[in-house]
Amino acid sequence: MLPLAHPLPSFTLRNLDGDMVSSSGLPPRPVLVLFLCAHCPFVKHIEAELSRIDRDYGERVTILAIASNSLITHPQDGAEQLAEQRRRCGWGFPYLLDPDQSVARAFRAACTPDLFLFDAERRLVYRGQLDASRPGNDLPLDGADLREALEALLAGRPPNTDQKPAIGCNIKWHPGLEPAWA
Numbered sequence: 001m002l003p004l005a006h007p008l009p010s011f012t013l014r015n016l017d018g019d020m021v022s023s024s025g026l027p028p029r030p031v032l033v034l035f036l037c038a039h040c041p042f043v044k045h046i047e048a049e050l051s052r053i054d055r056d057y058g059e060r061v062t063i064l065a066i067a068s069n070s071l072i073t074h075p076q077d078g079a080e081q082l083a084e085q086r087r088r089c090g091w092g093f094p095y096l097l098d099p100d101q102s103v104a105r106a107f108r109a110a111c112t113p114d115l116f117l118f119d120a121e122r123r124l125v126y127r128g129q130l131d132a133s134r135p136g137n138d139l140p141l142d143g144a145d146l147r148e149a150l151e152a153l154l155a156g157r158p159p160n161t162d163q164k165p166a167i168g169c170n171i172k173w174h175p176g177l178e179p180a181w182a
Contacts, residue, residue, distance in 0.1 A: 001108060001110075001127055001165060002107055002108045002116065002124055002127055003124070004123075004124050004125065004126075004127070004161060005123050005124060005125075006123070006124045007122055007123060007124075008023055008031060008033075008118045008122040008123075008124070009023070009103065009106035009107055010022075010023045010024065010106075011023050011096075011098075011102075011103045011106065012024075013066065013096040013097060013098055013103060014096070014097050015094040015095060015096050015097070016079055016082060016083050016086065016094070016095045016097070017094075021064070021094055021096055023122075026062050027062055028120055029060065029061060029062060029120050030060070030061045030062070030117065030118060030119055030120055030150075030153055030154070031061070031062045031063075031064065031117070031118045031122065032053075032057070032061050032062070032063045032064070032115070032116070032117050032118075032146075032150075033064050033066060033107065033115070033116040033117075033118070034050065034063065034064065034065045034066070034093075034113060034114075034115055034116075035065075035066050035067075035068060035104060035107070035109040035111070035112055035113060035114040035115075035116075035171065036050075036065045036066070036067060036095075036112055036113055037067055037068075037069045037074070037077040037082075037112045037169075037172075038067075038076060038077050038078075038081035038082050038084070038085045039069075039074060039076045039077055039081070040112045040113075040168055040169040041135050041169070042111075042112065042113060042134070042135060042167065042168035042169055043112050043113050043168065043169075044135075045133070045134065045135045045141070046113060046130050046133075046141065046143075047085070047088075047089045048089075048141065049130060049131070049141050049142065049143045050089065050091065050130075051089050051090055051091060052143065053143055053146065053147070053150075054090075054091055054092055054093055056147075057150055057154075058092055058093065060154060061117075061150065061154075062093075063093035064093060064094055064096060065086075065091070065093060065094070065095045065096065066095075066096045066097075066098050066103055066104070066109075067082050067095060067096070067097055067098060068098040068101050068103065068104035068109065068171055069112070069171060069172040070101070070172045070173055070174045070175070071099070072174055072175060073172050073174075073175065074172045077172070079097065082095050082097075083095070101171075101173060101174060101177070104171055105179055108179075108181060109171055110165075110166070110170065110171065110181060110182065111166055111167065111168035111169055111170055111171060112168050112169050112171060113130065113166055113168050114127075114166045114168070114171075115127065115128060115129070115130060115146060115166055117146070117149055117150065117153065117159070119153055125149065125153055125158065125159050126146070126149035126153075126159045126163060127163065127165075127166075128145060128146075128163040128164050128165055128166055129145050129146075129163075129164045129165065129166045129167060130143050130145060130146050130166075131143050131144040131145050131146070132144070132145070132164075134167065145163070145164065148160065149163075170182060
């Protein structure tokens with residue numbers, strides 16, 4: 001996992017609208033990076049809470065979704081499916097395409113969903129799970145872990161460093177190009 005205090009990896013990616021989004025052009029506020037996809041049951045499970053996170057924090061935190069799954073092996077995670085997911089969920093945040101998977105590698109992203117919260121100085125303060133709910137475990141989908149980190153950060157406190165890793169579907173790497181941590 002990317003260590004806490006690690007700087008935000010630099011990137012420039014195309015969003016679903018065809019515009020380029022660069023880490024260097026983000027506003028001077030916290031940044032929440034979400035590695036997502038359209039097909040993963042873990043992502044589908046948390047879509048509603050991500051919509052609430054967007055509504056509750058989107059004015060104070062820059063939220064970005066990044067899709068890094070290989071379209072060679074998983075064409076169901078293509079731009080059309082991502083656009084439909086974004087529309088259906090009402091997400092206001094950009095959905096960025098990482099076709100060569102270089103950004104996922106820079107973040108050491110492991111799964112979908114994988115969440116990374118950086119402070120306004122672009123230092124990693126949280127990487128881990130949204131909450132303890134999983135498809136079928138009947139625990140509340142409330143974003144508790146991420147919300148706790150967001151609230152602490154926005155109140156000027158460091159988030160708790162006891163963080164649980166994200167759990168989900170492995171990022172679908174291009175065949176033969178799996179990183180060592182995958």
